Amino acid sequence: MTARIFSPSKTAMQSGRARTGQWVLEFERETPRRIEPLMGYTSSSDMKSQIRLDFDSLEEAVAYAEREGLAYHVEPAPPARKARRVMSYSDNFAFSRKAPWTH
Numbered sequence: 001m002t003a004r005i006f007s008p009s010k011t012a013m014q015s016g017r018a019r020t021g022q023w024v025l026e027f028e029r030e031t032p033r034r035i036e037p038l039m040g041y042t043s044s045s046d047m048k049s050q051i052r053l054d055f056d057s058l059e060e061a062v063a064y065a066e067r068e069g070l071a072y073h074v075e076p077a078p079p080a081r082k083a084r085r086v087m088s089y090s091d092n093f094a095f096s097r098k099a100p101w102t103h
Contacts, residue, residue: 001048002028005061006075017081023061025053025072 003025010020027048036043055061058074065072091097 001030001071003065003070003072004028004075005058005065005072007058007077009078021056023055023058025055025061025065027051 004027005023005025007023008020010017029044029046029049031044031046033042033044035041053061053064055064058077062072062074
């Protein structure tokens with residue numbers, strides 16, 4: 001069974017960058033999911049697909065996989081985002097503002 005090591009990107013519901021620098025080790029599915037005919041639930045008999053291990057760095061995740069003898073592949077981290085300039089709303093009306101404020 002192959003493990004996948006990746007750094008998750010931030011979700012659409014996140015405005016901050018918390019938990020985006022972490023690395024995750026997940027196992028890939030051996031069997032596809034199937035739809036249970038009576039209720040329509042999606043199920044799988046693959047128990048390793050439920051395992052998700054979090055690590056603080058890529059080196060820790062790779063060291064764990066090698067120590068446990070797991071076959072793994074590393075997906076590159078998402079590109080770093082450019083930092084936004086922090087500005088408060090009251091700065092728009094500051095007396096020391098360089099450009100005039102107009103409607």
